[in-house]
Amino acid sequence: MRKSCVKIILSLMMGSLTISGIAFAHGKEKHGKKVPVDARMKKLHAMMPMFSIASAELESALEKGDAAAAKVQADKILAEVLDLKRSKPHKNIKQRKRFVGLATELEQTVIATVDLAKTGNFSEAKTAFKKVEETCAACHAKFRD
Numbered sequence: 001m002r003k004s005c006v007k008i009i010l011s012l013m014m015g016s017l018t019i020s021g022i023a024f025a026h027g028k029e030k031h032g033k034k035v036p037v038d039a040r041m042k043k044l045h046a047m048m049p050m051f052s053i054a055s056a057e058l059e060s061a062l063e064k065g066d067a068a069a070a071k072v073q074a075d076k077i078l079a080e081v082l083d084l085k086r087s088k089p090h091k092n093i094k095q096r097k098r099f100v101g102l103a104t105e106l107e108q109t110v111i112a113t114v115d116l117a118k119t120g121n122f123s124e125a126k127t128a129f130k131k132v133e134e135t136c137a138a139c140h141a142k143f144r145d
C-alpha cells in the first residue's frame, strides 16, 4: 500500500517536471522545430482512432435498436477512459482539470447512452449519444484544434 503511494507521488512529480520542461521548450523554441512527442501524447494518438470507430458503431447500433452491440462499443470507449485521463494533449496542457473533466464527461455520457439503450428507449439513447459527440467536440476545440 505504502509503496504504491510513493510510486504515485513519484510519477506525479515526474509528470509535472515533464510538463514544465515542455512549457520551457515551447517558450524557447523557434517556429519550425518540433516539440518532442512524449509517451503520453503517443498514447492519446493511438487511442483516438478507436474512439472514432467505436462511437460510429455505437451510433449505428442505436439506429438498429441493438442494445447488446451498443454495449460492446460503449465498453470499448469506457475501457480507455482511465488512460485518456492520464494522457496529455499538445495544446493547453496546463488546463489538466478541464481535460480530465471532459474525459469524465465522456465516460458519463457514454454510460447514460448505454443505460437508455438497455431499457429499450432508443430515441432517448440517441439523444444521449449526441451529448457524447458534443463532448468529443468540446475536448477537441480546447485541446486539439
Ligand code: HEC
Pocket (backbone or CB within 6 Å): 041, 042, 044, 045, 046, 048, 049, 051, 052, 053, 055, 084, 088, 089, 090, 099, 100, 102, 103, 106, 132, 133, 135, 136, 137, 139, 140, 143, 144
Ligand atoms: C478529454 C479530451 C478528448 C475527448 C473527450 C476526446 N478526444 Fe479525440 N482527441 C483529443 C486530443 C487532444 C486529440 C489530438 C491528439 C494529439 O494531438 O495527439 C484528439 C484527436 C482525435 C482524433 C484524430 C486522431 C489523432 O490522433 O489526432 C480523432 C479521430 C478523435 N480524437 C476522435 C474522438 C472521438 C470520436 C471522441 C469521442 C467519442 C473523442 N475523440 C473524444 C482529445 C479528446
